Amino acid sequence: MARMSRDEYAKASGVFGVKPGAGSAVEDLDKVPERPCGLCKHCLEVAWSSDGRGSCNVLKEGSDITCDPPVFVLEGKNGYMMRLLTDASRCTYYERNEFIDKDGFECSDPVFRRFIRQLRDK
Amino acid sequence: MAVTAESLKELEKKQAWWWIAEKKRSRRLDYLRKAVWKKGAIGGLYPAGLIVDLERPVLQTEKARELESSADPYVIKFAKILAHVLDNKTIFITDHSQLVGYLGSTPNTITWDPSLASILNHEVINDPQCLPEPLDDSLRTIKDIVNYWAGKSDLDKILPYMDLDDSMKILSGAIGWGVPLARGGYSGKDYEYIMTGKRAFEDIIAELDRRIDDAYAKAHEPSASKEISNLYDKINNWEAMKITLEAGIRYAKRYARLARIIAENFETDPARREELLKIARTCEHVPAKPPRDLQESLQYDLFIQLFSRNEAIEGAWPARPDYYHGPYYEKDVNVDRVLTEEEALDLVGEFLIRAYEVSQYKPKWSREGLQGIEGTWVWTLGGVKPDGSDACNGMTIALLKAARLVRVSNPTFAFRWHPKVSDEVMRECFECIRQGLGYPSMRNDPVLVANAMHWHGHPIEEARTWVHQACMSPAPTTKHGFQPMRMANATANTAKIIEYVFTSGYDNIVNMQIGAETPPVETFKSYEEFFQAWVTQMKHVFSLVVRPVNRGRMLAPTLTPRPFLSAVSERSVESGLDVNDPSISRGNAWITAFTWVENIDSLAAVKKLVFDEKKYTLAELKEALANNWEGREEMRLDFVRNAPKWGNDDDYVDSIMLDCLREAAKFSRELKCPSGNSWPILPENVSGNIHYANVVGALPNGRRLGDALYDGGISPGPGLDKKGPTAVLNSCAKIDHITHGRAFLLNQRLSPTQMAGEKGYQLCKAYMKTWADLGIDHVQFNCVSDETLRAAQRDPEKYPELIVRVAGYSAHFVDISRKTQDNIIQRTVQGLA
Numbered sequence: 001m002a003r004m005s006r007d008e009y010a011k012a013s014g015v016f017g018v019k020p021g022a023g024s025a026v027e028d029l030d031k032v033p034e035r036p037c038g039l040c041k042h043c044l045e046v047a048w049s050s051d052g053r054g055s056c057n058v059l060k061e062g063s064d065i066t067c068d069p070p071v072f073v074l075e076g077k078n079g080y081m082m083r084l085l086t087d088a089s090r091c092t093y094y095e096r097n098e099f100i101d102k103d104g105f106e107c108s109d110p111v112f113r114r115f116i117r118q119l120r121d122k
Numbered sequence: 123m124a125v126t127a128e129s130l131k132e133l134e135k136k137q138a139w140w141w142i143a144e145k146k147r148s149r150r151l152d153y154l155r156k157a158v159w160k161k162g163a164i165g166g167l168y169p170a171g172l173i174v175d176l177e178r179p180v181l182q183t184e185k186a187r188e189l190e191s192s193a194d195p196y197v198i199k200f201a202k203i204l205a206h207v208l209d210n211k212t213i214f215i216t217d218h219s220q221l222v223g224y225l226g227s228t229p230n231t232i233t234w235d236p237s238l239a240s241i242l243n244h245e246v247i248n249d250p251q252c253l254p255e256p257l258d259d260s261l262r263t264i265k266d267i268v269n270y271w272a273g274k275s276d277l278d279k280i281l282p283y284m285d286l287d288d289s290m291k292i293l294s295g296a297i298g299w300g301v302p303l304a305r306g307g308y309s310g311k312d313y314e315y316i317m318t319g320k321r322a323f324e325d326i327i328a329e330l331d332r333r334i335d336d337a338y339a340k341a342h343e344p345s346a347s348k349e350i351s352n353l354y355d356k357i358n359n360w361e362a363m364k365i366t367l368e369a370g371i372r373y374a375k376r377y378a379r380l381a382r383i384i385a386e387n388f389e390t391d392p393a394r395r396e397e398l399l400k401i402a403r404t405c406e407h408v409p410a411k412p413p414r415d416l417q418e419s420l421q422y423d424l425f426i427q428l429f430s431r432n433e434a435i436e437g438a439w440p441a442r443p444d445y446y447h448g449p450y451y452e453k454d455v456n457v458d459r460v461l462t463e464e465e466a467l468d469l470v471g472e473f474l475i476r477a478y479e480v481s482q483y484k485p486k487w488s489r490e491g492l493q494g495i496e497g498t499w500v501w502t503l504g505g506v507k508p509d510g511s512d513a514c515n516g517m518t519i520a521l522l523k524a525a526r527l528v529r530v531s532n533p534t535f536a537f538r539w540h541p542k543v544s545d546e547v548m549r550e551c552f553e554c555i556r557q558g559l560g561y562p563s564m565r566n567d568p569v570l571v572a573n574a575m576h577w578h579g580h581p582i583e584e585a586r587t588w589v590h591q592a593c594m595s596p597a598p599t600t601k602h603g604f605q606p607m608r609m610a611n612a613t614a615n616t617a618k619i620i621e622y623v624f625t626s627g628y629d630n631i632v633n634m635q636i637g638a639e640t641p642p643v644e645t646f647k648s649y650e651e652f653f654q655a656w657v658t659q660m661k662h663v664f665s666l667v668v669r670p671v672n673r674g675r676m677l678a679p680t681l682t683p684r685p686f687l688s689a690v691s692e693r694s695v696e697s698g699l700d701v702n703d704p705s706i707s708r709g710n711a712w713i714t715a716f717t718w719v720e721n722i723d724s725l726a727a728v729k730k731l732v733f734d735e736k737k738y739t740l741a742e743l744k745e746a747l748a749n750n751w752e753g754r755e756e757m758r759l760d761f762v763r764n765a766p767k768w769g770n771d772d773d774y775v776d777s778i779m780l781d782c783l784r785e786a787a788k789f790s791r792e793l794k795c796p797s798g799n800s801w802p803i804l805p806e807n808v809s810g811n812i813h814y815a816n817v818v819g820a821l822p823n824g825r826r827l828g829d830a831l832y833d834g835g836i837s838p839g840p841g842l843d844k845k846g847p848t849a850v851l852n853s854c855a856k857i858d859h860i861t862h863g864r865a866f867l868l869n870q871r872l873s874p875t876q877m878a879g880e881k882g883y884q885l886c887k888a889y890m891k892t893w894a895d896l897g898i899d900h901v902q903f904n905c906v907s908d909e910t911l912r913a914a915q916r917d918p919e920k921y922p923e924l925i926v927r928v929a930g931y932s933a934h935f936v937d938i939s940r941k942t943q944d945n946i947i948q949r950t951v952q953g954l955a
Contacts, residue, residue: 006286026265026272029247044632047817048295050486051244055294055633079633115166115486116248 029085030118037065038084038119041097045084050115055079058093065091084116137874137910139557140529140923147527148464150218151471155528157216159230161481161496162532163489165939168232173254174246174483175231179267181207182237187270197700201362201685203237204433205369213376215384215401218394220469221421221476222377222401223428234483236267238306238435239277242485243268276303276682283677288670292611294632296817297618298667299487299716299810300610302674304682304702308438308498308592308608309430313599315692316426317446322412323367329695330364337698356698363689370429370686371410378405416466419450420473426690427477433686435482437492437610438592439499439533442599443473445507448515455516463520470517471524478530488610490813493942494933495532498808500590504547505538505567508583512542522550526557531925534932536590537562538570539894552886555903556877560927563902564890566859570596570899573860577790577802578603578710593931594806594835594865594900597710601692605710606684606701612671612801614663615810617717617818617831620724622659623652624744624822631817631827638662644741649733652740656725657785664713664786668793668801671711676796678702709799712864713790717814717831718805719768721782723823723839726775727765747820750827762824769838771849776856779836783862790863805835806867807929812942830945833929835867835900840948847889847952855896867929871904871951885954902927904946911935911947 029052037043042057059065060076070090073080088094099114114120125145133142144152160169185206189199212227225233232252236243246253247264254260272278280303281289292298300307315321334357341353378401385398400417407414408422423446430436451470454461461469481496492498503521507513525535537551551562574585574596584603588596597605618629618637627637640655678684679700688694688701697706731737738757751758766775786803793801811831819827823839832839836854843850847870854868876882893901904927914921918936926935926946935943 006282026247026269029244029265030261046293046295047632047813048293048298048485048487049241049245050248051241052248057633060633077628077635115250117250117253118248120250 032085032118032122033087033089035088035091035094035096036084036119036122037082037086037088037091038114038116039096039122040088040091041095042093043082043084043097044079045115052084052116053081054084055081059091084114085118137558137907139526143527143529143923147471148468150468151475151527153218154216154472154475155530157229158475158479160934160937161232161479162492162494162933162937164937165493166486166490167250168252168489169937170251172230172232172252172481174249174252175226175228175233176254176260176263177211177227178207178233179236180263181210182235183267183270186237186274195358197358197362197683197685198365200683201365204686205365207432208369208373208429213380215377215381215398219472220397220401220417221424221472222381222405223421223424223476225428225431225480225482229479232481232483235305235435236271237275238303239301240268240272240275241277242483243271243275245485246483276305277301279681280674280677283681284670284673288666291634291636291666292670294629294634294636295487296629296632296634296636297615297663298611299491299613299615299714302609302611302670304607304609304674304678304684305434307436307610308440308605309434309436309687310440310589310591310597310605310608311426311430311599311687312601312604312691312693313442313446313589314587315601316690317423319412319449322422323371323409324411326689326695327364327367330360330367330689333695333698334360334364353698359683359685359688359694359698359700362683362685363695366429366433366686367689370425373429374405374409374425378402381405413450416447416450416454416461417469419447420469423447424473424476427480429686430690431480431482433684435484437484437488437497438590438608439477439497439501440589440591440597440599441501441533442503442505442587442589443501444503444515444518444521445505445513448517451517451520452515466520467524467527470520471528474521474524474528474530474533477533487813491808491810492931493809493812493939494928494937495931497532498593498931499533500536500563500593500931501533502589503535503537503562504540504543505588506540506542506571506586508586510586512540512544514543514547518547519550522547522554522562525554525559525561529559529923529925531933531937532931534560535562536565538565538567538588539890540567541894548887548890549883552883555872555886555905556874556882558874558904558906559925560902560904560932563900563927564893566894566897566899569859569897570865573864573899574598576860577864578708578799580708580710591710593808593929594867595710595712595804596865602706602708603710604691606687606691606707607675607678608711609671609674610714611674612667612711613714613716613810614667615717615814615818616660616663616715616805617720617814617821619656619659619663620721620821621819622663623655624747625819627659627662630748631819636666643744644739646740649729652728652733653725653781656721656782660782660786661789664789664793664801664803668713672796675702675704704796707797709795709797711795711799711801712804713801715786715803715805715835715863716807716810717818718835719832719837719839720818720821720823720825722768722775722779723765723842724821725778725782726767727761727822727824729778730765730774731761743822747822750820751824758824758826761822765823767823767839767842768836769843769850769853770845771852776853779853780856780862783857787862802864804864804866806865807831807833807835808931809928809938809942811929812939812945815941830941833945833949834869835865837867837869838950840945841950843950847954848892850952851892851896851898854898859897859899865899868898868901869904869927869929869949870901871949873951873953874905874907876954877905889954904949906935908947908951911943915940915943
């Protein structure tokens with residue numbers, strides 16, 4: 001695989017996902033779209049933190065569901081990194097999850113758990 | 123109910139130790155214990171009633187903004203921000219308390235340091251539970267703070283210099299635990315410098331002034347050299363150290379003033395007025411000058427711990443309180459007789475409570491991995507002095523007694539056992555274990571002193587000063603031996619090693635190539651080939667968690683300095699270098715190996731059922747694991763029931779443990795820390811076995827995705843040790859506890875019925891003798907019956923103070939998740955004969 005520049009890698013991987021320019025602006029963090037990635041069954045919240053990042057179980061690195069038209073990459077090694085509040089209205093793979101409970105610690109499987117305040121009552 | 127011998131006996135029969143404690147402790151301790159806010163997360167969320175303290179981040183941010191145009195170098199700006207916080211934060215004195223100081227502005231607050239990591243700041247914004255009301259106002263303030271620190275936090279500063287590929291893998295949450303930050307981890311202290319009564323802050327300030335003057339003069343001589351260039355950085359560091367020490371003295375004097383104001387203007391009770399005046403005199407004296415009595419010694423220590431936690435998030439509390447406070451206890455209680463034992467117990471008990479209330483907002487991985495507690499405050503008791511003589515004293519006993527009275531889950535104790543420990547002290551340890559505290563854990567001092575010398579070359583006198591750097595790993599408290607920062611990042615979820623052998627390093631849970639791209643598992647023709655793939659994955663995973671820590675440690679002195687910790691460290695005061703500078707540290711690194719024993723049982727299962735008995739092929743097993751054993755339940759049970767399991771004194775599987783440890787130990791010597799020392803492994807878990815249960819796929823030991831992982835570092839799987847406690851000890855004793863790794867955590871459960879009375883003590887003593895003779899370095903016990911634990915699950919409100927040993931720490935049973943509770947109940951209760 002050709003080596004990416006650090007900047008390209010950072011953007012593709014979302015490693016700096018919370019820095020301005022690479023992720024959501026702080027002001028937007030309370031805007032919950034109609035179809036946020038965080039409510040999709042293919043979304044895996046990053047187990048490491050609850051800063052609002054996740055990866056997609058279907059889409060791969062290189063996808064971009066926020067542009068018009070969206071880019072869906074289904075082959076590749078690494079999952080598509082997104083944020084739980086990313087607007088997935090253009091994603092044709094979106095499937096809303098049926099949550100069995102919303103208790104952040106009783107339901108300990110991250111696939112079914114959404115730890116962030118903004119999705120608490122959704 | 124009146125306290126009678128009969129009522130206490132009745133409660134003892136019911137093992138209702140928390141009610142006994144309530145009846146036995148003084149009115150002061152009872153008040154303080156009930157007034158303290160529990161801070162440990164319940165499962166993964168902070169308890170109701172706690173709020174994020176916005177005062178500190180507002181102070182930090184306003185000062186940082188003000189200093190933006192300043193010509194000061196970063197280290198001095200940082201010190202000035204810390205001083206601004208200490209000068210302006212709200213202070214309060216809890217009724218009946220004799221020790222003062224808290225991180226937050228009110229007792230129910232969790233402090234938040236926004237300068238550490240933008241990721242953490244976003245967790246605060248997203249927090250579903252503990253943002254102060256009114257929420258809109260809080261969010262406005264928080265967003266302003268988060269916006270300011272975006273791109274300026276330590277992690278933002280460090281990441282551009284890190285390997286992004288490694289960082290991405292760590293941040294996936296699959297294999298690593300923590301961040302490579304010097305202001306976020308476990309900070310040891312140079313207690314031999316700061317806690318021996320020889321010096322305090324004013325002495326150090328005088329020393330810093332001398333050094334600054336000398337350096338300044340030298341820098342302006344008619345000469346030029348690299349050494350002279352370096353002096354400018356040193357002067358900055360020394361000045362920053364001085365700023366923090368002076369701020370510390372001012373902070374204490376604010377408390378002195380407050381106590382005096384309350385005493386002289388508001389307090390009507392003469393006894394309490396005198397106590398407040400004593401607090402005032404104490405805070406006027408320490409930390410400026412060395413302590414003169416027990417109260418001053420404890421207050422001095424508490425101030426140092428709080429200042430250090432104002433500077434950094436500290437996930438551990440390395441300490442040896444009996445050794446350093448012991449001389450003051452002896453003087454006050456036994457020589458000068460200015461304190462009765464009961465009065466001293468009040469101070470010691472309150473010291474535990476003040477530590478219990480310390481709280482700093484931590485990320486989810488930390489809250490889940492340390493359910494029920496704030497951090498691994500494992501305080502070290504017992505052991506030997508540098509000359510090898512017994513170090514136990516009256517303070518050792520006072521701490522053990524106080525622990526049973528206040529029954530906090532944090533701090534806990536670990537006891538350095540050695541052959542010269544008196545029966546009196548051992549009985550006190552036993553009493554804590556019998557009364558269900560889960561602590562002290564027992565550490566084999568001669569083995570661990572030898573281990574410290576073997577792995578890191580600590581001289582014997584320094585090795586003998588060791589304290590627990592976190593749950594388990596020993597670190598000296600000396601000038602070059604102490605560890606200023608152990609970054610939790612060097613923690614590997616090692617069950618992934620065996621998982622990656624089957625997936626050629628691809629992580630199907632987090633959709634990333636994380637491990638090494640070893641050949642497809644079905645191509646291996648022999649167990650040896652299979653095992654070599656395991657070795658390859660082991661090296662890959664360990665390197666992955668170590669590289670960022672090494673890098674972070676090297677960047678720390680410049681990008682994320684710690685002027686206060688430097689100021690209380692002889693090597694920094696002497697050299698002018700930041701405390702984290704690797705060139706002035708001997709190095710005491712270790713890799714925490716979570717979920718280690720899954721590897722052993724999985725390798726044994728593959729060896730027996732695939733290669734020896736040829737019942738299954740690797741291709742079949744790979745498919746079964748990929749499908750999480752679905753449709754293959756019979757096969758799964760075969761792997762559970764008919765493969766040998768660690769902990770049964772069975773050489774077939776025990777020899778695999780030794781093979782794995784030998785390979786890891788060999789590689790540990792190849793992995794070097796920035797000080798040039800080794801990276802030995804240390805198998806243990808805290809509650810990582812539950813946190814990681816969801817990110818470790820199906821394994822050949824019969825485990826399914828989501829099942830709790832094994833609880834210990836070398837503990838057998840719950841319920842899989844079928845041959846009794848001696849067999850467990852025999853298996854563990856096959857490990858060389860000096861050369862195979864840094865330490866090995868062993869959880870055991872004992873029957874409370876069997877532990878009752880003198881007979882119980884004698885049984886425990888015999889067990890401990892076997893354990894010591896076998897050269898095992900660690901053991902800790904749960905001594906609470908299934909009946910009590912299940913009753914607490916049914917009626918948690920009736921058992922709020924029930925404590926259990928989770929792994930390297932204890933927690934209130936009701937604060938840990940149901941999955942962790944079940945895992946503890948599943949552990950085999952060992953009957954001692």
